[in-house]
Amino acid sequence: MQTYFLGIDGGGSKCRASLSAEDGSIIGRGISGSANPFQSIDRTIESVTASVAAALEDAGLNEGQLRYTHAGVGLAGVNMPSFYRKIADWPHGFASMHLTTDLEVACYGAHGGPHGAVMVAGTGSGAFVSVNGQRRIYGAHGFTLGDTASGAWLGHKAVRAVLRAEDGLGPSTALSAVFAETAGKRGVNIIERMMTSTPRDFATLAPAVFDAAADGDAVAGDIVAGGASYLDRVARRLWEYDPPRMSLLGGLRERYANHLSGTTLERLSPPAEQPEVGALLYVRSRIRGDNRHDADVSAGFSE
Amino acid sequence: MQTYFLGIDGGGSKCRASLSAEDGSIIGRGISGSANPFQSIDRTIESVTASVAAALEDAGLNEGQLRYTHAGVGLAGVNMPSFYRKIADWPHGFASMHLTTDLEVACYGAHGGPHGAVMVAGTGSGAFVSVNGQRRIYGAHGFTLGDTASGAWLGHKAVRAVLRAEDGLGPSTALSAVFAETAGKRGVNIIERMMTSTPRDFATLAPAVFDAAADGDAVAGDIVAGGASYLDRVARRLWEYDPPRMSLLGGLRERYANHLSGTTLERLSPPAEQPEVGALLYVRSRIRGDNRHDADVSAGFSE
Numbered sequence: 269m270q271t272y273f274l275g276i277d278g279g280g281s282k283c284r285a286s287l288s289a290e291d292g293s294i295i296g297r298g299i300s301g302s303a304n305p306f307q308s309i310d311r312t313i314e315s316v317t318a319s320v321a322a323a324l325e326d327a328g329l330n331e332g333q334l335r336y337t338h339a340g341v342g343l344a345g346v347n348m349p350s351f352y353r354k355i356a357d358w359p360h361g362f363a364s365m366h367l368t369t370d371l372e373v374a375c376y377g378a379h380g381g382p383h384g385a386v387m388v389a390g391t392g393s394g395a396f397v398s399v400n401g402q403r404r405i406y407g408a409h410g411f412t413l414g415d416t417a418s419g420a421w422l423g424h425k426a427v428r429a430v431l432r433a434e435d436g437l438g439p440s441t442a443l444s445a446v447f448a449e450t451a452g453k454r455g456v457n458i459i460e461r462m463m464t465s466t467p468r469d470f471a472t473l474a475p476a477v478f479d480a481a482a483d484g485d486a487v488a489g490d491i492v493a494g495g496a497s498y499l500d501r502v503a504r505r506l507w508e509y510d511p512p513r514m515s516l517l518g519g520l521r522e523r524y525a526n527h528l529s530g531t532t533l534e535r536l537s538p539p540a541e542q543p544e545v546g547a548l549l550y551v552r553s554r555i556r557g558d559n560r561h562d563a564d565v566s567a568g569f570s571e
Numbered sequence: 572m573q574t575y576f577l578g579i580d581g582g583g584s585k586c587r588a589s590l591s592a593e594d595g596s597i598i599g600r601g602i603s604g605s606a607n608p609f610q611s612i613d614r615t616i617e618s619v620t621a622s623v624a625a626a627l628e629d630a631g632l633n634e635g636q637l638r639y640t641h642a643g644v645g646l647a648g649v650n651m652p653s654f655y656r657k658i659a660d661w662p663h664g665f666a667s668m669h670l671t672t673d674l675e676v677a678c679y680g681a682h683g684g685p686h687g688a689v690m691v692a693g694t695g696s697g698a699f700v701s702v703n704g705q706r707r708i709y710g711a712h713g714f715t716l717g718d719t720a721s722g723a724w725l726g727h728k729a730v731r732a733v734l735r736a737e738d739g740l741g742p743s744t745a746l747s748a749v750f751a752e753t754a755g756k757r758g759v760n761i762i763e764r765m766m767t768s769t770p771r772d773f774a775t776l777a778p779a780v781f782d783a784a785a786d787g788d789a790v791a792g793d794i795v796a797g798g799a800s801y802l803d804r805v806a807r808r809l810w811e812y813d814p815p816r817m818s819l820l821g822g823l824r825e826r827y828a829n830h831l832s833g834t835t836l837e838r839l840s841p842p843a844e845q846p847e848v849g850a851l852l853y854v855r856s857r858i859r860g861d862n863r864h865d866a867d868v869s870a871g872f873s874e
Contacts, residue, residue, distance in 0.1 A: 306766065348763045406738045409762050412727075414734055424715075431717055435709045437804050459712050460651045463609065501740050 272337040274323065275547030276316055277373055278303030278344065280391030280468055284544040285319035287327050298322025305345040306410040307466065309354050312343060334361045340551025341365060342373030342543060344392060347405055366554040370543065371396035371405060377546025378515040378539035382553065385511035387502050390518030391471040393418035395502045399509045406502050411467040417495035419471030419520055425491045426477045427462055441487035446476045478523045496527035503532040515539040575640040577626065578850030579619055580676055581606030581647065583694035583771055587847040588622035590630050601625025608648040609713040610769065612657050615646060637664045643854025644668060645676030645846060647695060650708055669857045673846065674699035674708060680849025681818040681842035685856060688814035690805050693821030694774040696721035698805045702812045709805050714770040720798035722774030722823055728794045729780045730765055744790035749779045781826045799830035806835040818842040
């Protein structure tokens with residue numbers, strides 16, 4: 269019987285799956301919706317399932333092949349024991365499932381193997397370094413408690429700044445007019461519209477914040493500078509591990525490029541592959557038995 | 572038939588009701604749980620109902636008296652049309668219900684009538700001024716979008732600072748040890764514990780932030796100074812309306828006293844009565860027909 273490998277990368281906006289044959293060639297790809305355990309475990313499992321079904325269909329295989337398929341799954345938050353357990357206990361039907369953080373599979377993808385460092389600035393944010401058996405996560409605290417410099421963080425800061433400006437309690441900003449246009453609303457209507465917003469909703473405002481900063485708006489400029497300064501500090505911490513390579517990933521990678529310090533920029537290498545390909549490399553390395561670490565991914569990290 | 576009045580003040584932690592006879596004497600009081608529409612409309616209505624039932628019982632009256640009772644109800648967020656409608660449409664059974672913001676009833680209570688200014692720093696935050704027909708809310712944006720200087724804001728800032736310190740991405744702080752003791756946890760366990768925290772949970776950490784600031788912790792000191800500086804700015808805006816009196820209200824009133832500017836402190840007067848008594852004054856004034864304004868409270872505010 270043929271053995272298959274699935275690499276799955278969950279994120280706040282999309283879940284992507286790549287299916288490979290034993291020789292490593294990619295034979296199918298699938299995309300589905302949001303797969304972030306911080307937002308919903310059930311939704312995460314649904315999205316993983318949907319991306320896998322789409323990848324199987326793309327490859328012309330049926331669900332019966334799942335039990336010959338080893339899956340590498342990268343998801344936010346699984347460094348926390350409670351999330352890890354809930355997802356590991358899911359009756360997935362794979363031959364085996366190897367679960368780690370979205371950051372670790374991104375690192376495998378960016379560097380084509382286990383060693384290196386990554387910073388991610390997308391809907392959420394986080395960083396990861398793996399060098400000589402040391403593995404460490406920075407940030408990745410989720411929207412409520414962290415995600416500094418992420419798209420959700422930028423959009424959220426911007427909405428708060430607009431509300432402060434409308435109260436005459438903070439400097440006025442071009443963002444007020446931008447949001448009045450995109451949201452069609454001002455004042456109390458912004459609150460009404462945004463109070464149940466998801467991180468993804470806030471993240472949709474991030475490009476407007478970069479644009480306003482580029483046009484010289486001081487409030488937007490301060491928000492972007494705050495995010496860039498955080499990423500510079502993260503990059504310095506990661507570099508202390510002397511990683512062979514370091515990459516900046518995520519939807520805001522190019523937007524931040526103009527705002528990072530020269531030192532950070534010099535140290536960054538372009539990512540080699542996408543995170544879902546990293547998840548494939550991860551599961552193949554786990555099956556081969558290299559780079560073994562504890563089944564509970566949280567146990568492998570230094571404090 | 573005797574006519575009664577109910578004054579109800581909903582908040583993020585508690586809902587309080589006072590029942591008065593026609594002569595104004597208070598004949599019953601009731602307390603129940605959280606009544607903040609930002610958190611849950613259903614829970615808010617349950618808590619209002621429970622506080623009213625307790626006040627009726629305290630007065631030795633039964634529910635049959637409700638239809639001879641005029642209720643003044645102050646709740647967060649009802650300046651937003653959607654919240655206003657949902658609560659106004661509730662089949663309350665009162666002779667009449669007069670719904671306004673928690674801030675307006677607090678203002679009636681603090682100053683014994685409709686005119687004056689209030690700032691509230693409790694679980695949430697907000698400010699209100701009513702002078703010569705002008706009525707304006709500042710802040711009161713709810714936890715996700717505002718509540719600057721509130722207990723929830725202080726606790727949330729502190730947790731983020733602790734997580735940044737643990738990542739070596741921010742200054743170390745005595746708050747880390749305090750939270751390790753109160754939460755019994757560090758690092759990823761703080762996230763696991765706090766990621767589903769309510770504003771009220773964050774607000775329980777606020778006294779520890781004031782204590783650490785008093786003990787000289789720079790991180791806690793900066794957080795408290797940020798809250799105090801916001802309240803100073805709010806106080807300046809309120810004072811521009813030339814209110815007859817201005818008060819600082821809420822659970823953090825005394826904790827902030829050492830941190831506000833001398834100018835703000837000089838302008839503050841002690842509150843005369845509690846907000847639920849303010850809600851009684853409010854409903855009686857509405858029934859008498861003074862100070863009439865639009866039924867939709869949001870329509871009465873200047874932008």
